Amino acid sequence: MPWLKELTRKAxxxxxxxxPGKPIEELKRELGLKEVIKLCSNENPWPLPDSVAKAANSAIKEINRYPDPEAYRLRRAIAKKWGVSPAEVIVGGGTEGILYTLFQAILEDGEEVVFPFPTYPLYGVAALAAGGRCVKVPFEDSFAFPIEALKAACTGKTKAMVLCNPNNPTGNFIPRHDLLNLAAYLESQRVLLIVDEAYADFVDDPSYLAGLELFREIGKVVIVRTFSKAYGLAALRVAFAIAPTPVVDSYAKVRSVFEVNTIAQRAALAALTEDKYIEEVREKVIEERGKLFGALSNIGLHVINTTANFLLILHPASNDIYDELLKEGIIVRPGKDLGLPGSLRVSVGLPEENEQFVVALEKVLKRVEGQ
Structure with missing residues (x-):
């Protein structure tokens, strides 16, 4: 029925x-493998605190009831922890869930969303789904944020700019001075700045400016944080944003009514109190990231030492390396899926997983480079 094709939006x-990253069970089925190491989705591989597991388990008793649509307790806990008003907090179904709804709440048809490229692909998908237009500004050769080009890309039709800080998949962050400068410019142009801080917990550089400081200074930015990375709740799909009250109010008009389930709300609420656990995860990631960078550099690879919980390997045979690693039971992320061909993004895993990855990679490189 050809007419059905016409039902879809042209854009x-x-x-x-x-x-998304390849699931473990899918690779096991495809190649008949019993053991698989997943280093493709930037997840937290360490066990959750008992308090979080208990909170999630206790919520199972209530799955016959709808969740709190307002996430009342979670929103207030987030507001208290970050020193803002509950009226400035959004709770949503993961970073992508928040962005999908946020763009529906603020974009008119044809309005533009500007972002550097390559970056998290769902920014563009979410903008197009809301009827917006995407304006991609290429990173500089060094992966430095193209500040002046980002400014120049803003027009009378620009409604928002999205920055992943640190950026995925390049792993670098925008320096403090540049972020303050860009934020001030966007405010003067009445363009909403949206900062995705999914990887902020893993930055160990004192020159990094967390978006919350921006929010406190000018109040006209949206800061998005996730429970999927450092907090270890990737499967539960829960994130939050700190945003100006008019943005929060508009968001509330179009959000899914029961977007975040009860288990996710309770687990996130418990996770917010686990400061010691988050600091331990942060320290482990930074330590393992350094070890992994050293090991990969020692075997002659061009590696970008990121400020996130992943590393970026630049190699012209990245596609072949990815395929061969799958045969070894190792899942990484091909850069072509993220707008950066000729690269592989590798999540920081447990120490033993990282070691097995390096051993497997050395074997694979001999096969690929020896062809």
């Missing part, structure tokens, strides 16, 4: 859907 017809 979406040539859009490639987002490609």
């Amino acid at each position: 979406l017809r040539d859009l490639e859907p987002y490609k």
